[in-house]
Amino acid sequence: MSALPDPVAILAVSADEARHAPTRELLWRMPDAQPEIHWVSSADAAVAALAVRDEDVVLLDCDADPAGGTAAARRILREAPHVPVILIARGPDPALDRAAADAGVSDFLVLGDVTPEELERSIRYAVARKRELSSLAASGERYALALRGSNDGLWDWDVASDRVYLSPRWKAMLGYSEAKPDGTREAWLDRIHPEDRAALAEALEAHLSGAAEHFEFEHRIRHRDGDYRWMLARGTAVRNAEGQPLRVVGSQTDVTDRKESERRLQHDAMHDALTGLPNRVLFLDRLDQTIRRAQRRHPEGSAAVLFLDLDRFKLVNDSLGHLAGDRLLVDVARRLESVLRPNDTVARLGGDEFTLLLDEVTDVREAIHIAERVQQTLAAPFELEGRGFFVGASIGIAVATADSLPEEVLRDADVAMYRAKGAAKGRHAVFDAGMHDQVVRRLDMEGGLRRAIEERGLDVAYQPIVQAATGRLVGFEALCRWADVDPAEFVPLAEETGLVLALGRWVLETACTELARLRRLPHGAGLIMSVNVSGRQLAEPGFVEVLQEVLESTAVEPRAVRLDVKEDDLSPPARTVLEQAFRDAGVRSHIDDFGTGASSLRLLHRFPGDAVKVWRGLVAGMGRDAGSFEIVRAIVGLAHNLGLEVIAEGVETREQLDYLKVLGCEFAQGFHVSRPLTADAARALVETGVPAV
Ligand code: C2E
Ligand code: CA
Numbered sequence: 001m002s003a004l005p006d007p008v009a010i011l012a013v014s015a016d017e018a019r020h021a022p023t024r025e026l027l028w029r030m031p032d033a034q035p036e037i038h039w040v041s042s043a044d045a046a047v048a049a050l051a052v053r054d055e056d057v058v059l060l061d062c063d064a065d066p067a068g069g070t071a072a073a074r075r076i077l078r079e080a081p082h083v084p085v086i087l088i089a090r091g092p093d094p095a096l097d098r099a100a101a102d103a104g105v106s107d108f109l110v111l112g113d114v115t116p117e118e119l120e121r122s123i124r125y126a127v128a129r130k131r132e133l134s135s136l137a138a139s140g141e142r143y144a145l146a147l148r149g150s151n152d153g154l155w156d157w158d159v160a161s162d163r164v165y166l167s168p169r170w171k172a173m174l175g176y177s178e179a180k181p182d183g184t185r186e187a188w189l190d191r192i193h194p195e196d197r198a199a200l201a202e203a204l205e206a207h208l209s210g211a212a213e214h215f216e217f218e219h220r221i222r223h224r225d226g227d228y229r230w231m232l233a234r235g236t237a238v239r240n241a242e243g244q245p246l247r248v249v250g251s252q253t254d255v256t257d258r259k260e261s262e263r264r265l266q267h268d269a270m271h272d273a274l275t276g277l278p279n280r281v282l283f284l285d286r287l288d289q290t291i292r293r294a295q296r297r298h299p300e301g302s303a304a305v306l307f308l309d310l311d312r313f314k315l316v317n318d319s320l321g322h323l324a325g326d327r328l329l330v331d332v333a334r335r336l337e338s339v340l341r342p343n344d345t346v347a348r349l350g351g352d353e354f355t356l357l358l359d360e361v362t363d364v365r366e367a368i369h370i371a372e373r374v375q376q377t378l379a380a381p382f383e384l385e386g387r388g389f390f391v392g393a394s395i396g397i398a399v400a401t402a403d404s405l406p407e408e409v410l411r412d413a414d415v416a417m418y419r420a421k422g423a424a425k426g427r428h429a430v431f432d433a434g435m436h437d438q439v440v441r442r443l444d445m446e447g448g449l450r451r452a453i454e455e456r457g458l459d460v461a462y463q464p465i466v467q468a469a470t471g472r473l474v475g476f477e478a479l480c481r482w483a484d485v486d487p488a489e490f491v492p493l494a495e496e497t498g499l500v501l502a503l504g505r506w507v508l509e510t511a512c513t514e515l516a517r518l519r520r521l522p523h524g525a526g527l528i529m530s531v532n533v534s535g536r537q538l539a540e541p542g543f544v545e546v547l548q549e550v551l552e553s554t555a556v557e558p559r560a561v562r563l564d565v566k567e568d569d570l571s572p573p574a575r576t577v578l579e580q581a582f583r584d585a586g587v588r589s590h591i592d593d594f595g596t597g598a599s600s601l602r603l604l605h606r607f608p609g610d611a612v613k614v615w616r617g618l619v620a621g622m623g624r625d626a627g628s629f630e631i632v633r634a635i636v637g638l639a640h641n642l643g644l645e646v647i648a649e650g651v652e653t654r655e656q657l658d659y660l661k662v663l664g665c666e667f668a669q670g671f672h673v674s675r676p677l678t679a680d681a682a683r684a685l686v687e688t689g690v691p692a693v
Pocket of ligand 2: 532564
């Protein structure tokens with residue numbers, strides 16, 4: 001059984017000194033107690049006294065307040081719920097006794113009846129019960145907090161004693177058993193990650209001082225296994241009447257998973273999923289930082305950017321499939337990383353485009369040197385599906401100065417890369433201002449071409465194709481015309497920008513319409529029309545449907561239409577589309593420009609078409625070098641063995657035509673036969689019905 005506090009602080013409330021005297025007498029005579037008595041004369045005075053002093057118990061005289069004993073007791077208990085109140089009556093009063101109990105009074109004593117021993121006992125019980133109640137209240141708060149989230153740990157920091165109560169769950173969250181002793185604020189802070197500690201202490205202080213209404217803080221805390229976990233700590237101070245914090249009670253929630261997924265999201269937004277390299281966003285950010293650093297330190301130069309594009313990636317992707325293509329990109333990424341210096345960055349912008357940020361490179365020669373190293377590491381074959389593949393890269397180089405904009409440096413390097421690629425693949429080129437002008441010209445041209453397509457500003461020329469032996473006209477090749485711009489310039493541009501889709505459809509419609517008309521002319525029956533189709537057009541979903549629509553709307557015989565597809569565009573998927581065009585639409589194809597270099601005679605095998613067009617470069621060489629003649633002979637022989645006919649392109653002289661006749665080449669096309677004609681001239685030619693040569 002606990003003893004009375006020593007000394008025991010008693011607040012006696014009696015209307016006057018005379019009424020207070022008997023109570024004081026009793027108190028002094030209590031056994032084993034050193035009462036410290038403060039006397040006040042009203043309930044109001046008692047409330048005021050309790051606000052500034054911690055009393056152990058209040059002895060309230062029934063007639064101390066005009067409102068009566070119970071009302072006075074209620075008032076005191078409302079203001080100071082933590083202090084027990086004992087009511088003192090002058091005589092027995094059962095009704096008052098019961099009312100007092102309902103008001104929360106600890107005991108009801110009658111002067112005259114009560115002995116000093118009984119008073120001591122009553123006070124002792126009242127103090128002990130109050131103490132128990134307040135600790136119950138504290139654990140009630142803990143309990144309430146626990147309800148907020150069953151997985152939360154709880155802590156309760158007693159400010160004055162600096163003891164921190166930690167719930168079993170709190171301890172378990174950090175890998176400890178319940179037996180681990182509770183701690184102090186310092187010991188708690190010690191576990192917090194050094195980077196978070198000061199800020200957490202500050203947040204806690206802000207709440208203690210009242211500057212912040214709540215305490216809430218995300219921080220890392222050390223687990224027993226040595227790792228840090230992310231926790232959200234929340235708490236509220238329990239304050240005394242003056243607003244001073246007595247305790248801070250709070251919870252701890254494990255937010256490690258959320259933090260981890262936030263971190264991952266942030267990482268994903270900045271990185272390429274396939275290779276794990278930084279993406280364009282992060283690359284530009286690093287470039288920006290590098291330039292800013294240069295502004296502060298050495299404004300004469302800062303960094304170089306290498307813009308790299310693989311030369312034969314499309315080939316791998318088309319022939320081995322996307323999985324192999326992906327593997328290749330990952331292998332390339334790893335090789336690029338291997339040539340980096342510590343502060344450099346390599347990024348993947350998308351597709352087969354990579355960029356390198358070379359930190360603190362001021363001399364372009366250094367950048368060139370690194371570009372050469374990059375090309376060397378990519379020169380070794382890549383192992384794909386058990387075979388070695390050679391994949392070169394073209395690299396553009398741009399040097400940033402302190403006043404460059406990151407996007408501009410990247411664009412300049414891109415422009416230089418195009419230059420490198422144009423020259424001959426596998427090269428590198430350094431950006432210069434002339435390139436910029438060229439890019440501007442290209443942009444102008446792109447805009448012009450777009451308008452020409454929209455406003456029907458294009459035209460088609462028709463170049464006759466004749467039977468080599470007789471000169472009889474068999475058909476035409478449709479060639480797109482745009483003002484006086486060379487098709488060799490605007491067609492590749494249309495392919496790069498995707499404009500070739502709209503352009504190609506228009507040419508197809510125009511050529512088919514014209515063919516229908518030509519075939520209705522005298523001598524026009526049986527004429528064919530070759531239409532050029534690029535790989536990009538074949539890769540576009542719905543190509544065959546468009547073809548069918550055009551055939552239907554122009555009412556032209558499908559057998560009379562041929563698709564000219566360059567051998568470089570004959571990837572396996574493109575061949576599938578051509579097979580479908582033949583099967584579903586009845587339209588055949590020609591392999592165009594056959595013999596341009598990368599020719600593979602294997603291409604001819606199972607080609608879903610009916611003719612091969614010999615590249616005009618080989619035809620031109622026939623009279624000059626024996627090699628060309630032999631190659632043309634081989635092509636004609638092989639094509640015939642495979643059941644394909646041969647059309648020779650670019651026949652400019654009678655001599656060339658004679659050679660072709662000797663070799664058994666069926667058809668010829670070229671300036672010697674006829675230049676490309678306007679639609680009117682083509683119609684006139686058909687109507688004459690005489691051989692063109
Ligand atoms: P191509 O398919 O090889 O077309 C034949 C090119 O050779 C045409 O050039 C034609 O004018 C030219 N040519 C014809 N006979 C001779 C000759 O005896 N000597 C010489 N030196 N050249 C001759 P053009 O019209 O400038 O077209 C260039 C290329 O543009 C075409 O090459 C074709 O790839 C592309 N092209 C033209 N029209 C279209 C089109 O509608 N769609 C697509 N996708 N490409 C087109
Ligand atoms: Ca052609």
